[in-house]
Amino acid sequence: MAGKFNSVLTKANFRDAYTHLTDVLASEPFRNMEGLNGDIPFHICPFEPSLQNDINLLIKQITNYLIDAQVKVLEVNLYDLVIELCKEEGDWEWLLENEASISKQEFKEEIQGIIDTKTILIPAVVKKMSENTFDILIITGVGEVYPYIRSSNLLENLQIKAKEKPTIMFYPGQYKHSVEKGTSLVLFGTLEDDKYYRAFNILDRAI
Numbered sequence: 001m002a003g004k005f006n007s008v009l010t011k012a013n014f015r016d017a018y019t020h021l022t023d024v025l026a027s028e029p030f031r032n033m034e035g036l037n038g039d040i041p042f043h044i045c046p047f048e049p050s051l052q053n054d055i056n057l058l059i060k061q062i063t064n065y066l067i068d069a070q071v072k073v074l075e076v077n078l079y080d081l082v083i084e085l086c087k088e089e090g091d092w093e094w095l096l097e098n099e100a101s102i103s104k105q106e107f108k109e110e111i112q113g114i115i116d117t118k119t120i121l122i123p124a125v126v127k128k129m130s131e132n133t134f135d136i137l138i139i140t141g142v143g144e145v146y147p148y149i150r151s152s153n154l155l156e157n158l159q160i161k162a163k164e165k166p167t168i169m170f171y172p173g174q175y176k177h178s179v180e181k182g183t184s185l186v187l188f189g190t191l192e193d194d195k196y197y198r199a200f201n202i203l204d205r206a207i
Contacts, residue, residue: 005203008174009047009055017058021045022065023207025168030205031071031135033166040159041166042199049143049172049188059140059170066136074134076125078149079141082115085124089114111148121149122157129162136166143172143188151185159198168202175201 005013005020024030033041047055063073086092091114099107115121129137142151151171158167173187183197 007046007201007203009045009051009203011048011051014051014054018061020207021058021062021202024202024205025062025136026066026069026071027207030166036200039200040163040198042155042159042162043166043168043202043205044175044185044199045168045170045202046173046175047170052143052172055170055172056140059138063138071136072132072134073136073138074129074132075138075140076128077141078121078139078154079144081121081124081128081141082111082145082148085115085120086111108148115148117149117153118157121154122161125158126161134165136168137162139167139169142169146187151187155199169199175199 004016009017029035059075063075066073083092086095091110095107095110102110139154151169155169171185171187173185176183176186
């Protein structure tokens, strides 16, 4: 099945995504983190950005399937979490009022000042993990929080805290491997999101 995807979900292969992902995520080897050779249990599901609405529906369908299969899922939507944190810090209303009057760079710096990945965002994710019983952590909302939060930076910091359960990030772009450049996340298929090599492509995993 994995060979059908060529390491990224597209319109051409999307019809096979539900079966592949539910089979993999519901399997005991995946949930028991087998076959990782001691590496971090992080997985990327790359998809064409134009499929975002389809992916949102797919995630709901997968989650419902896993619940029925007695597999507990914790979904952390980064966009929703950033809004939640901004509200907690008392900055949300200010951001809404001033977004139109300041430059994109200033707006980016304001949010990054509020939501530091290492000191604010990661502890918030860890808190959600500690408050919920789950078998699989699903991270969504990646495209919506760019460029305020970079996926590679998030994974780099999260790998210290999230090693006990498998994690899968749905990523609107590509997870590329090459001899010359190594491994990298390419957001929206065009924006290099730094190097990150410790995750596995879930589409390449055999069932």
